[in-house]
Amino acid sequence: MLELASFWLLEPSLGPAGAVAVLGAVNVFVALLVFAVAVLLKPGPEFSFALDVRKSAIQALEQDVSPMAGRPDASAFTVGEALVSAVVLPLLVTLLRNFKTAQSAKTELAETAK
Secondary structure (H helix, E strand, O other): OHHHHHHHHHHHHHHHHHHHHHHHHHHHHHHHHHHHHHHHOOOOHHHHHHHHHHHHHHHHHHHHHOOOOOOOOHHHHHHHHHHHHHHHHHHHHHHHHHHHHHHHHHHHHHHHHO
């Protein structure tokens, strides 16, 4: 909102393009200031803890996804499972809900028509 108010304040004197240029320069300056502060600050202990948690999570995922011994199509099976759980099941749930609401609407229409 401050940006919009500043634009309206600057537009009569600088025109639309000038106001946008000034506000763009101010935004770049603020971004550079935030970047400089971020570079000067040292990460705290929670950052290293977060990296450790991330590494362990990635290792756990790699172990879960790695192909099983003696089963050459294991990676395709996990992709198929992911496809079914991410796409097919939500689609079926949505279709069933829509079918139920359509059936109840038909029933209500039939009852009101009698």
